[in-house]
Amino acid sequence: MNTAELIWMNGEFIAWEDAKVHVLTHGLHYGTGVFEGIRAYDTERGTAIFRHQDHLDRLQRSAELYYMPLPYSLAELRDATHELIVRNGLRSCYIRPIVFRGYGPMGLDPLENPVEAAIAVWEWGAYLGEEGKLHGVRAKVSSWQRISPDSLIPHAKASGQYLNSVLAKIEASKAGYEEAILLDHHGNVCEGTGENIFVIRDGAIVTPPHSASILDGVNRRSAMEIARDLGYEVVERDVARAELTLADEIFLTGTAAELTPVRSIDDHELGPPGEITREVQRVFDDALHGRSERYAKWLDVVEVPSKA
Numbered sequence: 001m002n003t004a005e006l007i008w009m010n011g012e013f014i015a016w017e018d019a020k021v022h023v024l025t026h027g028l029h030y031g032t033g034v035f036e037g038i039r040a041y042d043t044e045r046g047t048a049i050f051r052h053q054d055h056l057d058r059l060q061r062s063a064e065l066y067y068m069p070l071p072y073s074l075a076e077l078r079d080a081t082h083e084l085i086v087r088n089g090l091r092s093c094y095i096r097p098i099v100f101r102g103y104g105p106m107g108l109d110p111l112e113n114p115v116e117a118a119i120a121v122w123e124w125g126a127y128l129g130e131e132g133k134l135h136g137v138r139a140k141v142s143s144w145q146r147i148s149p150d151s152l153i154p155h156a157k158a159s160g161q162y163l164n165s166v167l168a169k170i171e172a173s174k175a176g177y178e179e180a181i182l183l184d185h186h187g188n189v190c191e192g193t194g195e196n197i198f199v200i201r202d203g204a205i206v207t208p209p210h211s212a213s214i215l216d217g218v219n220r221r222s223a224m225e226i227a228r229d230l231g232y233e234v235v236e237r238d239v240a241r242a243e244l245t246l247a248d249e250i251f252l253t254g255t256a257a258e259l260t261p262v263r264s265i266d267d268h269e270l271g272p273p274g275e276i277t278r279e280v281q282r283v284f285d286d287a288l289h290g291r292s293e294r295y296a297k298w299l300d301v302v303e304v305p306s307k308a
């Protein structure tokens with residue numbers, strides 16, 4: 001169970017067990033919420049939130065795409081997050097801001113329902129396991145297709161949309177795999193259930209483009225920048241399913257999973273994490289943990305208020 005002492009909800013710091021909503025909350029019935037997954041790391045400069053502003057910007061874009069005015073400014077949400085981490089006494093944590101349509105009229109038109117906001121923080125280890133980060137995970141191409149722009153908004157990180165990831169995740173774990181890879185509505189490779197994907201062949205790094213229904217991952221952008229800085233060519237283009245099997249290396253990026261190598265796809269062995277994956281992963285981990293001067297620009301250091 002993930003817990004901390006306090007949660008921030010609608011402008012107030014309240015006890016974890018008091019962070020409750022009405023059972024007729026609109027978001028609970030119809031998925032009308034948008035959220036973020038963010039991580040803060042214990043660095044030499046103190047607790048630092050990785051690419052905080054980029055996550056908050058995406059939260060705002062997701063809300064806008066679903067006609068949800070944010071009830072707080074991004075600066076207010078940032079400050080509340082800092083204070084929440086300090087008040088909970090956490091040095092590193094996962095951060096989950098959520099903005100959702102609350103209790104009100106029960107029809108599908110949500111525009112009269114209040115927009116509520118909450119932020120939770122808790123300690124959370126490697127999502128696909130420490131073992132997975134070190135040695136790679138076994139993945140399976142899902143029978144579920146990633147949501148398409150014909151019916152939902154792949155660019156939004158919206159609660160209801162995650163039923164798609166949930167189905168793919170259940171299918172993969174019941175079949176004994178650690179992660180699912182979803183194809184897009186054209187049958188091209190899209191992403192994992194909560195991660196973007198990178199495919200490496202003959203020294204070139206390829207990742208599916210925005211038009212392949214991906215979520216515009218913050219860590220995808222970081223990995224692309226790092227790989228290019230390391231001198232690799234990174235190409236955004238459609239990736240055919242067979243390229244997964246033919247790949248020399250594959251890795252996933254996401255806030256929860258960080259950078260996790262894939263060691264087999266549909267039981268085709270790719271082998272232990274390859275050289276390029278390990279090199280990008282090493283620099284990426286240095287960036288996350290504040291060990292890199294070059295990428296210090298990505299850290300939002302939490303200020304501990306000085307005692308008066």
Ligand SMILES: Cc1ncc(COP(=O)(O)O)c(C=O)c1O
Nearest residue numbers: 194195196215217218219254255
């Ligand atoms: C469906 C999906 N794709 C990709 C990602 C990776 O995004 P990020 O790197 O911003 O965490 C996530 C995680 O937020 C996700 O849920």
